[in-house]
Amino acid sequence: MNEIKMNLSTADRFVRIIIGGGLLMLATYIQLGVPLTWAAIILGLILMLTGLAGYCPLYALLGCSTKK
Helix, strand or coil, rough: CCCCCCCCCCHHHHHHHHHHHHHHHHHHCCCHHHHHHHHHHHHHHHHHHHHHHCCHHHHHHHHHCHHH
C-alpha cells in the first residue's frame, strides 16, 4: 500500500489553515452572493483540509514540496 508523504512545511500548513478559516468565516458572515459564497466555502475547506493533513495533491502533481 502506498503511503502519502507530507509535502507541506509547518509554516505552509499554518497559513493554509488561517486563510481557509478566514474564507469560511467570510462566507458565513458576509453576503457575497450564492456563487461567491460557495466558491469561498469550497476553497476554504480545501485549504483547511490540506493544511490539517499536511499534504497537497497539487504540489505532489507538480513535484514540489515546502517540507524540508
